[in-house]
Amino acid sequence: MFAKIYRPSKNAMQSGKARTKSWVLEFEPSQAKRPDPLMGWTTSSDMNRQVHLSFESQEEAVAYAKRHGIAFHVRPDHQVERKAKIYSDNFAYERKEPWSH
Numbered sequence: 001m002f003a004k005i006y007r008p009s010k011n012a013m014q015s016g017k018a019r020t021k022s023w024v025l026e027f028e029p030s031q032a033k034r035p036d037p038l039m040g041w042t043t044s045s046d047m048n049r050q051v052h053l054s055f056e057s058q059e060e061a062v063a064y065a066k067r068h069g070i071a072f073h074v075r076p077d078h079q080v081e082r083k084a085k086i087y088s089d090n091f092a093y094e095r096k097e098p099w100s101h
Contacts, residue, residue, distance in 0.1 A: 002028045003027050004025075005062065005073070023057060025052075026053075027048035039071065062074065
C-alpha cells in the first residue's frame with residue numbers, strides 16, 4: 001500500500017474554496033481498472049481506492065500514516081499568488097499596453 005497526502009485544489013467550476021483547507025490521504029491504485037465483461041463499465045477489485053481520509057493539517061495526516069505503517073509521499077501545497085486588479089486601471093492614461101475592443 002502506498003498513499004499520497006495532498007491538499008485538494010480549488011474547483012475550477014466554482015469561485016468558492018470549499019474543501020480546500022483540509023489535507024487528504026488517498027491510496028495509489030495497486031492495479032489497473034478493467035472493463036466489466038457484462039456491462040462494459042470500468043471496474044477494479046482494489047478496495048483501497050475507496051479510502052479517502054481528511055485531516056486538519058499535514059502533520060496529522062503524516063502521523064496517521066506513520067502510526068499505521070503506510071508508505072506515503074507528500075505533494076507540496078501549491079499557493080496561488082493573486083494580483084490586485086482594479087477595473088478603473090483599464091482606462092488609465094498611463095496604461096502600459098494599449099486597450100481597445
